[in-house]
Amino acid sequence: MIFPMQRREVIAVVASTAALALLAGLPLADDGFWLALAISIASYVAMATAWALFSGPTNYVSLATAAFFGSGAYVVSALAETAPWPVVLVAAALVGALLALATGLATLRLSGVYFVIFSFGLAELIRQLVTYYQTQVTGSVGRYIFVTISASEIYWQLLGLCAIALFTGWAIQRSRLGFALRVIGDDETVAAHSGIDTARVKVLLFCISGALIALVGAVMAPRFTYIEPQIAYNPMVSFQVVIMALLGGSKRLWGPLVGVIPFVLLHEWIAGRFPNHTHLLLGMVFLLVVYFVPQGVSGWLEKAWRRIRGESA
Amino acid sequence: MSSTAILSVTGLSKAFGGLLAVNQISFDVHRGEIVGLIGPNGSGKTTLLNLISGALAPTQGSVRLRRRELTGLPPHRIARAGISRSFQLVRVLPSLTALENVMVGATFGPDAVWGAEAAAIARALLERVGLGGRENAMPEAMTYIDQKRIELARALAADPQVLLLDEWLAGLNPTELRIGIALIESLHAEGRTILMVEHVMDAIRSLCDRCVVMNAGSKLAEGSPEQVLSNHEVIAAYLGDDHA
Numbered sequence: 001m002i003f004p005m006q007r008r009e010v011i012a013v014v015a016s017t018a019a020l021a022l023l024a025g026l027p028l029a030d031d032g033f034w035l036a037l038a039i040s041i042a043s044y045v046a047m048a049t050a051w052a053l054f055s056g057p058t059n060y061v062s063l064a065t066a067a068f069f070g071s072g073a074y075v076v077s078a079l080a081e082t083a084p085w086p087v088v089l090v091a092a093a094l095v096g097a098l099l100a101l102a103t104g105l106a107t108l109r110l111s112g113v114y115f116v117i118f119s120f121g122l123a124e125l126i127r128q129l130v131t132y133y134q135t136q137v138t139g140s141v142g143r144y145i146f147v148t149i150s151a152s153e154i155y156w157q158l159l160g161l162c163a164i165a166l167f168t169g170w171a172i173q174r175s176r177l178g179f180a181l182r183v184i185g186d187d188e189t190v191a192a193h194s195g196i197d198t199a200r201v202k203v204l205l206f207c208i209s210g211a212l213i214a215l216v217g218a219v220m221a222p223r224f225t226y227i228e229p230q231i232a233y234n235p236m237v238s239f240q241v242v243i244m245a246l247l248g249g250s251k252r253l254w255g256p257l258v259g260v261i262p263f264v265l266l267h268e269w270i271a272g273r274f275p276n277h278t279h280l281l282l283g284m285v286f287l288l289v290v291y292f293v294p295q296g297v298s299g300w301l302e303k304a305w306r307r308i309r310g311e312s313a
Numbered sequence: 314m315s316s317t318a319i320l321s322v323t324g325l326s327k328a329f330g331g332l333l334a335v336n337q338i339s340f341d342v343h344r345g346e347i348v349g350l351i352g353p354n355g356s357g358k359t360t361l362l363n364l365i366s367g368a369l370a371p372t373q374g375s376v377r378l379r380r381r382e383l384t385g386l387p388p389h390r391i392a393r394a395g396i397s398r399s400f401q402l403v404r405v406l407p408s409l410t411a412l413e414n415v416m417v418g419a420t421f422g423p424d425a426v427w428g429a430e431a432a433a434i435a436r437a438l439l440e441r442v443g444l445g446g447r448e449n450a451m452p453e454a455m456t457y458i459d460q461k462r463i464e465l466a467r468a469l470a471a472d473p474q475v476l477l478l479d480e481w482l483a484g485l486n487p488t489e490l491r492i493g494i495a496l497i498e499s500l501h502a503e504g505r506t507i508l509m510v511e512h513v514m515d516a517i518r519s520l521c522d523r524c525v526v527m528n529a530g531s532k533l534a535e536g537s538p539e540q541v542l543s544n545h546e547v548i549a550a551y552l553g554d555d556h557a
Contacts, residue, residue, distance in 0.1 A: 176420060176427055183417050186406040193366060195392035195421035195471065 020163055027152035035151055039223070041264045042158035043216050047237075048245040048256035049165040050212035053172065054205045055242075056250035057181035060111075063120035063238040064103065068096045068210045070123070070232035072217025074130065077143040077227055085147075089218055096214025097207040099126075104203035120238065127233035134229075142228040149222045157219045165212050169253045172208075177201065247289055249296025258297045317343045319506050320365070320396075320475045325374035327360055334360045336530040337374070342475060347497070347507045349521035349538065353551055356527040358510040359401055362479050365508070366398045367391040378474060395423050395474035399464045399481050401510075405452035412448040415439060415466040422471025431470075438466040442496060458489045465496070469505075476500070478509040482516050494519060514542070526550070 026038055047065060055062050075092040083091070107118045134141045172178040180201050183191040191198050217232070224231060240263075248259020266285060271278045293300045318341035327335040335357045342348045350358050363369040365376050367388035375384040383391050397418065406414050415435035419426045426434060439445060442462040452460055461481060468476055482493050494516050500507065501520065511517050517524060517538050524541045526534040528550040534541045541547050 179413075179417070179420060182409060182413075183406055183421075186408050187404055189368070189400075190404050190406060190417075191421075192388040193368070193392055193398055194417050194467070195389050195423070197387075197389045 016163075016166065020159060024156060024159055027155055031151060035155060037264070037268060039151065039155050039158060039220075040268075041261055042155060042162055043220055044241065044244055044260045044264060045257055046158060046161040046165050046216045047213050047241050048248070048260050049162065049169060049253070050209045050216075051241050052245045052250040052253075052256045053165070053169050053212075054202075054209035055245070056255070057178075057185045058202055058205065059185060060202070061116045061119075061242060062206075062209075063116055063235075063242065064100075064122050064210075065213055065238040065241045066233045066235050067103075067119075067123035067126050068099060068213035069217035069220075069237055070127065070130075070229070070234075071095050071099055072214030072219075073221035073224070073227055073232040075214070076147065076218045076221035077145050080145060080147045080221075085149075089215060092214045092218035093211040096217075097211040099214075100207040100210030101203060104206040105199075109199070120235070123233055123235060123238060127229045130233070131229045142226055144226050145221055145224060147222040151223075154219055154223060158216070161212065161215055161219065166253060166257075168208060168212070172205075173253065177204070181205065243286055247286070247293075247297060249298030251296075252298040252302075255296055255298035258301065262297070319344050319379060320508065321375075321377045322361075322365065323375045323377070325361065325364055325376065326372050327357075327364055327369060328372045333530050335364060335371075338525075338527070338532050339374075340525050340532070340535060342506060342508050344506055345501075345504045346522045347501050347509065347520050349517045349524040350508060350510045350527065351512070351517060351524055351541075352527035352533070355529075356550075357530040358527055359479055361527070362398065362477050362508075362510055365391075366396060366477055389421075392421070392471065393423050395471075396477060397422070397468035397471045397473035397475075398477035399461070399468055399479055401479040401483075403457065403460045403464055405455075405460045405463050407451070407453050409452075410448065411439060411444060411450045411452060411455070411463055412436065414452060414463050415470050418467040418470030419472075422473070424472060434470055435466070438469050439463075441469075442466045443492070458485055458493070461485075461493075462496075469500075474506060476505055476507045478507060478511075480510055480512060482511060482513045490516070518542075 023038075027035055047069065051062065051065060054060065072092040072095065075095050076088055079088045079091055103119070103122055107115060110118055131141060172181070180191065180196045183194065183196060184198050184201060188198055221227060244259045244263045245256040246259070247263055248257060249255035267278070267282060270281045274281055320342040322341070323339050325335060325338045326333065338361060340348070350361065352358055360369065364371045367383070367386055367390070370385050375382060377383060378394055378396060381394060383394060383396075386394070406417065409417070412432065412435050415438055416431045419431040419434045436448060439448060442465055444459060444462050444466070447455075447459070452463055455463070465478075465481065478497075481497070482490060485493055490513065497507070497509075497516075497520055509521070521538050523536065524538050525532060526541050526544070526547050533550060534544045534547050
C-alpha cells in the first residue's frame, strides 16, 4: 500500500491529468455564468483539499480557513501594484505558512473543541487587527485591487492550485510524513512513544495547508476588485470549507472534491430559487446529509462500488 | 557493576501536588538482564515507567541510557535514543494493518528504516511473535493476545537498547500465559535488556534475573526473585502485616 506505485495509482494520475486538461478548456466554451461557477468550484476544491490535508488525518477541525484566505487576499492588495505577480504569490504562500506556524506552535497542544474555538477566534482576531490597522494608520478600511487578470487566467491558476493540493496530498501519503500522520490520527501517545515528534508533524502540515489556502485567497483577490476585512475574512468561508470537506469525506484525498461540487451547485440553485432562505435551506440539507451519509460522499461511493463489484463477481 | 549498566535511574521522584507517587528511586539495569518491577497496586510502578519513557517529566532525579542524560526529554526523543515500551492497556493502531503497526517502530525508531526494509523487519518480527501470515489483518479483528503480540513486535522493531513492558502478561489465559512467558524468555536468550512491570508471580520467578520492589512510591527491596519474594517487608506490603 505504501511503496511502489500501483496500477491503480497510475490510472488515477493519467485520469486526473486528462480531466485537468479537459477542464482547462472550459473558458474557451463559455466565459460568463459557467466560468464564474467553475471559478467558485475550483477555489473551494483547492481550499477544502488543503483543509483536509491537515484536518483529515489529525482530526483537528480548523476554522481558521478565513484567516489564511483573507491574509492571502491582503498580500495582493499590499503588493500587487509594485511587485510582479509570481512574487506576490510566493509572498502570499509565505504569509499563510508563517501564520500557520505561529498559531500552530501556540495552539496545537490544545485538542478537540478548544482547538476549534481557538482557530475560529484567530480568524476574527486577525480581521479586527486589520480593521484597526487600517482605521488607525491608513485612514480607510477598504482597499481597491487593480490587477489586470482575466477571469480565465484566475480559473487556470485555481486549477493549478487544485492540482498542486492534490499532488501534495498524494506525495505526503506516500512519505514518512504521511505514515506519521496516520499513526497520530490513530493514537497520539503511541506516536510519541514510537519516536514521532507529533507537534512538529502537525505544525508542518498546518503550514502546508495554510500556505495553499492563502494562495487561493491571493488568486481570488482580483475578483473582488475592492476588499475590506468583512469580505476577505468572511467566517462563512471557514464554515463552508469544513462542511464541504466533511460532506465529501476528509479521510480520502479525493473526498473534498466530491463534496464541493454538489455543495456549490446546490448553493447556486437554492440561492437562485430561494434568495431569502438560502442559509436555512442549506443548513437543513446539511443535517440530512450528516444523518444519512455520515461517512461522507466518498465513503458512500466506496461502499456502493464494493457492492457493485461484489454482486458482479 | 555500573560499567555494564545500560539504564541508570538515580534518585527519581515524581510528585502530583502533595502526593509523592515515586519517591527517590535508584537502580540500574544491566545489559542482557530482565529486571522485574513489582509491588502492590498503586505503588508507583507504572508512574516510574512513564518517567523513564518520557510520558511524564520527573520532579527530581535522573534517567540515563548508557551515559546519556534522558531526564526530562519528550517521549519521541527517548524512543529515538533507544527505549521502547508497551502499554498497560494494549494500544494498537486500529486503522493500520498488523504489518504497518509493526513498521511504525522501525520507521520512527533510532534507525529510521523506511520502505521495503521496514516492511521486511516488520514481517520477520510478526513471524517471531507468532503472527506469521497475518500481515494484512486489522488489529481490531484480532484476539487480545494477538494485539499484545503486535504491540511487542512494534516495540522490538525499533531494535531498542532497553525494552519496557508494562504488565504485558496481564489478562492472558493460562495457555496464552505459557506462550507469552516463552516469548519473553526467547527475547532474554537473544540478549535483550528488559525492564518489566508485572503481577504474574510465575512469570517473575521464571523470567527475572533481578527484581525491584516498590511500595507507596518508595523502593522496598532489590534482589533475586527468591530473595525479594521471601522478604518479610515485601510480604507485608502485599498481604498485610499479619501474614509476614
